[in-house]
Amino acid sequence: MDLPFIPLDQLQGYLLCLARVIALIAAIPAFAGIQMTAQIKIGLAVMTSLLLFPAMLPYTPKASxxxxxxGLLIVNEVLLGAIIGLISQMVFAAVSFGGTVIGYQMGFAAANIFDPQTTQQLSLISQFVNILALLAFLSLDIHQYYFRAIIESYRLFPPGLLDFSGNAVAELMRLASRMFVLGVQFSAPVLVLLLLTNLVLGLLARVFPQLNVFILSFPLNIGIAFLVMGLTLAATFSVLRREFDTMIENILQLMHLLH
Structure with a gap:
């Protein structure tokens, strides 16, 4: 049965479009936290779907x-959004992992604060670099590419059942392993300098036994770590920009593999 002025096939197409848009908007790192209410996310998804539906109409099912x-298509659309959300959060997970390692080496192992995005306790440095990564994400307008990716996703992957028989799982595993490599890259400069600092302090402790190296190491490690983080901020920003640009390509590539 058709609604007034709305054919049933177009209504179903719009609801499929809405399901994918909601899933993709919920996957955007800037919108994924609990600080943005569900009403705002749903309202943004409904308005975005209304604007993009004419461009997506050729790729939606024509028959009722x-x-x-x-129901199966709706579940697949939501699952697709969850997979894209997983890929989107990998860069931030890598940044958080690197920040946690740095915090432990600095002596901030017990300094945890509440993260409103993940509703979990994170280390102080991890939360600090997470905020830097989110600011870089917004300043580079990467969130706008998600809206372009919505239309591109319909061209690559019209509504249909997901196919995991190809290389999609292997691609997900590759991206997951890349997350740990990226985390080490973020923490490597600080870790190297802190390792050299501890080596020098160990030598000083052997030469001057009366020197209290344990007390001296705390302010020295903290100061050196913040100094290195400040000096490598431009390089960190360049790495984040490269990873954010690659992230959209990885999302589209995975959609192609799932088709």
């Missing part, structure tokens, strides 16, 4: 679907 077929 049964309730079972429609």
């Amino acid at each position: 679907l049964s309730l079972t077929e429609f």
